Amino acid sequence: MLIFNRDTWQEIFGSIQKNKARTIITVIGVLWGIFIYIVLSGAAKGLDNGFEERFADVAMNSMFAWAQQTSVPYAGFKTGRPIQLKLTDVQVLNTRIPEIQYIAPRIVKGAFGGAAGSVVHGQRTGSYNVYGDYPVLSKIFTQKIYIGGRFINNGDIEEDRKVCVIGERTKKELFKKDEDPIGKYIRIDNVFFRVIGVAKFEEGGGFAQDGDINIPFSTFRKLYNTGDDVGWLAIAAYDDADVIKVEGDVKNILKKIHKISPEDDRALGSFNLGEIFNKINGFAKGLTFLSMVVGIATIVAGVIGIGNILLISVKERTKELGVRRALGATPSEVRGQIILESVFLTMVAGIFGIVLGSFVLKGIDVLTQDSDIPYTNPTVPIPLVLGALFIMVVLGTLIGLIPAQRAVSIKPIDALREE
Amino acid sequence: MIEIKDLHKSYKVGKNALHVLKGINFNIEEGELVAIMGSSGSGKSTLLNIIGMLDVADKGSYTLDGVPIKDLDETKAAKYRNKFLGFIFQSFNLINYKTALENVALPLYYQKVPRKERNEKAMKYLKDVGIDDWATHLPSELSGGQKQRVAIARAMAAESKVLLADEPTGALDSTTSYEVMQLIQEINDSGKTILVVTHENDIANMCKRIVLLKDGVIIEDKKINQVWASDHV
Numbered sequence: 038m039l040i041f042n043r044d045t046w047q048e049i050f051g052s053i054q055k056n057k058a059r060t061i062i063t064v065i066g067v068l069w070g071i072f073i074y075i076v077l078s079g080a081a082k083g084l085d086n087g088f089e090e091r092f093a094d095v096a097m098n099s100m101f102a103w104a105q106q107t108s109v110p111y112a113g114f115k116t117g118r119p120i121q122l123k124l125t126d127v128q129v130l131n132t133r134i135p136e137i138q139y140i141a142p143r144i145v146k147g148a149f150g151g152a153a154g155s156v157v158h159g160q161r162t163g164s165y166n167v168y169g170d171y172p173v174l175s176k177i178f179t180q181k182i183y184i185g186g187r188f189i190n191n192g193d194i195e196e197d198r199k200v201c202v203i204g205e206r207t208k209k210e211l212f213k214k215d216e217d218p219i220g221k222y223i224r225i226d227n228v229f230f231r232v233i234g235v236a237k238f239e240e241g242g243g244f245a246q247d248g249d250i251n252i253p254f255s256t257f258r259k260l261y262n263t264g265d266d267v268g269w270l271a272i273a274a275y276d277d278a279d280v281i282k283v284e285g286d287v288k289n290i291l292k293k294i295h296k297i298s299p300e301d302d303r304a305l306g307s308f309n310l311g312e313i314f315n316k317i318n319g320f321a322k323g324l325t326f327l328s329m330v331v332g333i334a335t336i337v338a339g340v341i342g343i344g345n346i347l348l349i350s351v352k353e354r355t356k357e358l359g360v361r362r363a364l365g366a367t368p369s370e371v372r373g374q375i376i377l378e379s380v381f382l383t384m385v386a387g388i389f390g391i392v393l394g395s396f397v398l399k400g401i402d403v404l405t406q407d408s409d410i411p412y413t414n415p416t417v418p419i420p421l422v423l424g425a426l427f428i429m430v431v432l433g434t435l436i437g438l439i440p441a442q443r444a445v446s447i448k449p450i451d452a453l454r455e456e
Numbered sequence: 457m458i459e460i461k462d463l464h465k466s467y468k469v470g471k472n473a474l475h476v477l478k479g480i481n482f483n484i485e486e487g488e489l490v491a492i493m494g495s496s497g498s499g500k501s502t503l504l505n506i507i508g509m510l511d512v513a514d515k516g517s518y519t520l521d522g523v524p525i526k527d528l529d530e531t532k533a534a535k536y537r538n539k540f541l542g543f544i545f546q547s548f549n550l551i552n553y554k555t556a557l558e559n560v561a562l563p564l565y566y567q568k569v570p571r572k573e574r575n576e577k578a579m580k581y582l583k584d585v586g587i588d589d590w591a592t593h594l595p596s597e598l599s600g601g602q603k604q605r606v607a608i609a610r611a612m613a614a615e616s617k618v619l620l621a622d623e624p625t626g627a628l629d630s631t632t633s634y635e636v637m638q639l640i641q642e643i644n645d646s647g648k649t650i651l652v653v654t655h656e657n658d659i660a661n662m663c664k665r666i667v668l669l670k671d672g673v674i675i676e677d678k679k680i681n682q683v684w685a686s687d688h689v
Contacts, residue, residue, distance in 0.1 A: 044565055055553045360549045363510060365538020365566040365614065367531045445530070450510040453549065 049378050056350070060382065063346040067339030067386035067429070068393070074332020074425055075394025079415040080401065081328050085321035087411030098280040098311040099177050102287050103269035104295070105306050111298030120295050120304055122267040129294060130270070134286050136278035139176045144169040144257055144268035146226075156250065157224040158211040165207055165248045167225055169257025169268075177273045185219050186234025193233075193253040200256075201230040205238045206247040225250065228260055280311030329421075336387075336429060343382050344436030347375060351440040358444050359452025372441040379437025383429045391422060457617060457649050458484040458507065463516035465502055476502045478672035480516070484651070486617075489644040489682070491660035492653045494669035501622060503669070504653045508541055508620050509533045521617050538566050542611030546623035548603040550595040556582060556606045557591040563614035581609040585639055601632035608639060612648075619643070619650045625659055637662045638685035658683075 053060050104120035127142050147153030147166035154167035172190050174180070180188045182202065193200050203211070203218065212218045218232045230252060238247035258264060274283045288305050291297070297304040351358070358371055398415045405412045463480040466473045476499045484490055494500040505511035506518065509528060518525045520540055528536070542563075543549075550559045560578035569577070582588040585605040587598075595603055604624060611619050621640065625633035637659060644650050644664075652663055660666050661683045668676035 044571060048565075051553055051558075356549065357551050360545075360551060361562070361566075362530075362534060363508070363537060363543050363549075364563040364610070365534050367534040367566075369531065370534075370566065448510075450505055453510065453545070 045374070045377065048374055049381055052350075052354070052374075053378060053382070059346060059350075063343050064382055064386040064389075066342040067336060067383055068390040070332065070335035070337070070339040071387045071390030071425060071429070072394045072397075073335045074328065075391055075417055075422070076397050077328030077332055078325055078421060079394065079398040079417045080412075081321060081324035082417065083398070083402065083412045083415030084324065085318070086413040086415070088317050088321065090413050091411050092310075092314065097314050098276065098278060098283075099271065099273040100280055100284050100287070100307060100309045100311065101269055101271055102284075102291065102305060102307045104291075105304055107297055107301055108303040109298040109301040111301065112296045114296060120297065122270065122291070122295075124265040124267055126267065126291060126294055127270065130272075130287055130290055133290055134283060136274045136283045136286075137272055138275045138278075139173050139273040141171050141174040141177055141271045142254065142267040142269075143171075143174065143271055144254065144263060144266065146257075146261055149268075154225045154250065156207070156211065158221070161211045163207070163210050163248075165204070165250050166246065167257070168249060168251045169254040169261075169263075170251045171254050174251075174271065177271050181237035182234040183237055185217070186232075188234060188236075189251060189253050194255045197255045197259055198253060199228060199230045200233045200253065201225065202234040202236050202251040203232055204236055204247045204249045207250060208235050210248075225252070226260065274311070280309060284309050284311075332425070333428065336425065337432060339386065340383055340429065340432040340436050343379055343386075343433065344439055347379055347437060347440040348443060351375065351444045354444075355447055355452045358447065359449045362449035363453060368445040372438075372445050375441040375444055376434055376437035379440070380430055380433040383433030384426070387426055387429045391425075457486045457488075457521055458651075459517075459519040460507075461517045463503070463506065463518065464514045465499075465506065465511070466514060476672055477506075477513070480672075480674060482667060482674060482677060484618075484649060486649055487644070487647050489641070489650045489664045490652070491663035491666045492651060492669060493655060493657075493660050493666055495655065497671075498669040499672045500653050500655075500669050504620055504622055504651065507618075507651065508543060509537050534566075538563060538614060538616075540617050542614050542616040542619045544604070544607050544611050544619060544621035544624045546626040548595070548600075548607045548627070550603055550606055550610075552595050555592050555594055556587065556598065556602075556609075559595070559606055560610045560613050563610060567614065578609070578613055581613045582606070584612070585609045599632075600628050601635055604628060604632075604636050605639065608636070608643070612643065617649060619648055621650065621652045623653055623655075625654070625656065630658075633659065634685045634688040641682070641685055658688075 104122045107114065107116055107118045107120065110116045124142060127140055131137060131140055145166055145168045147164070153164040155162065155164045170189055171194060172188060175188050182188055186202070188202055189200070192198070201223065203223070208218050211223060212221070218235060221232050222229045223232060236249070236251070258266070270287070272283070272287060274280045284307055288307060289299070291305055292299060292301070361371065401412065402415055460480055460482055463477050465477040466475040468474070480503060492500045492503060502511065506513050509525060512528065523536075525536065551562070554562070557575065557578050560581055561574045564574040564577060579588060579591060582591050585608055587602050587605050590598060590602060595606070598606065624640065625636055628636060640650060640652065641662060652659065654660055661680065662685050663680070664682050665679045666676070667674055
């Protein structure tokens with residue numbers, strides 16, 4: 038086999054070494070191409086990972102739905118009627134939409150304009166948003182509770198326990214520095230609640246605050262006399278579900294229950310995280326695609342450069358090739374040698390480019406480790422790297438064919454005559 | 457060894473055809489040392505190129521060691537050249553980035569001789585031409601005479617039937633020329649058939665037979681008494 042023959046390689050090295058400076062400059066062309074390709078697609082992947090990490094605490098295909106005021110008169114109701122979501126809506130949605138994995142009704146005192154709950158512990162006071170929640174919420178938004186504590190559970194709901202989970206800031210403001218709040222009592226709007234957990238606050242998402250207090254939904258409705266009222270619904274669809282469709286379905290069903298005109302777009306509000314994620318994902322994908330296009334275009338340009346240089350080199354070596362032919366080199370041997378030179382140069386350039394690109398990616402990773410830039414673990418998938426190498430081999434062969442054909446098309450006698 | 461009958465060759469120069477060989481007939485026996493002489497334009501190089509299978513005749517037949525040479529494609533020509541012929545050029549035509557040893561081993565490389573054997577053989581031929589001390593030197597580090605010796609060693613390395621030398625002393629001073637001719641005579645004495653193209657009388661006189669070409673035909677073909685190059689050195 039030609040490729041595994043030591044002599045073949047010696048021939049190739051011999052002719053490559055002939056003009057070292059030129060060979061190196063040529064190789065840099067392809068090296069630059071693959072370098073750009075690796076760095077760009079790695080960086081795109083890094084951004085993608087960065088975004089994903091930032092939203093890791095949120096179910097990717099989740100949504101919110103809340104009620105507003107009608108804007109279209111319907112079924113005898115005039116326009117401007119305020120809508121109130123009810124706990125019964127939850128069961129209906131759960132049974133009617135199979136794509137829903139989790140649905141968590143929530144309600145809050147404070148946050149959206151109302152007065153926050155006033156909270157007292159010992160001599161310290163503060164006002165914080167108080168949320169009425171079901172345990173299922175933690176399936177949609179991962180709740181990070183400090184060791185020793187827990188989130189609201191089903192028992193809390195069933196027995197209307199007066200327990201609460203407090204935020205990091207709440208703990209800092211209401212408790213002494215080295216005081217363990219777990220098991221302690223705080224007074225929320227004049228009712229004593231036992232603290233069962235402290236939630237670790239994670240930036241990102243932007244849905245929660247570090248001072249939030251969560252209490253069981255059932256306790257909330259008794260405390261604030263809200264009956265079956267639900268503030269809004271947090272819904273997570275199954276991973277393979279189309280969350281945009283689920284969003285539409287949820288709204289349609291809610292419209293039917295609450296006698297809202299199907300044309301009324303303003304009566305219900307909703308916010309679809311899936312859509313946001315899709316946009317970000319689309320952005321990252323676009324970036325990956327762009328980097329692939331740019332990278333491959335640069336590689337092609339580099340390989341063409343190699344072809345060009347080999348063409349010049351064949352022209353320069355006309356006489357040498359003539360001598361080789363006179364000594365018994367067959368046209369296919371000459372052709373094979375030049376194609377191998379082309380492929381070899383391309384591969385060397387490619388491998389150096391990949392190595393260099395990886396170092397740069399690593400460098401960027403280290404530099405951005407503690408910054409706000411969403412950039413984590415930039416990698417280029419192995420198949421893409423192999424694909425790029427494959428493309429380079431193919432291109433190197435194709436482009437090598439041109440100088441090889443040129444070399445063979447010169448008759449040995451003409452080659453020898455050339456002085 | 458070589459039989460040539462009614463060989464014609466013409467080149468197109470612009471619109472005119474230049475009739476270079478106008479019916480060449482001659483035979484060369486094994487072990488001969490033949491000088492092909494003639495002024496420039498007489499067709500001697502063309503004849504050598506056709507014998508060397510670097511060029512193809514328009515008409516006529518050419519038989520080499522009993523093998524009719526015709527309808528050659530490039531691959532076949534390359535194989536025949538490798539098997540039958542060794543070339544010695546006026547400008548040496550060594551590959552300048554290869555050492556003397558590598559240059560000599562090159563035809564063996566194309567014969568697919570294994571590396572070790574190849575280098576051993578190449579070394580032996582370098583020793584035969586007396587420059588084995590220079591085996592690892594590049595052609596640029598050698599004198600003209602040394603280069604031509606390497607080229608001769610390379611032509612012999614293929615162990616071909618016939619050596620074709622195109623003005624082998626054309627680029628050398630007379631002392632070196634005689635040294636090279638002495639080497640050629642020695643090789644011939646060992647039984648190899650050699651064709652030398654030259655336009656120098658003293659070189660031609662060192663061969664055993666002179667074929668004189670003029671305007672594309674052989675005007676004289678005579679056996680001579682060989683002058684020994686060693687007498688001049």
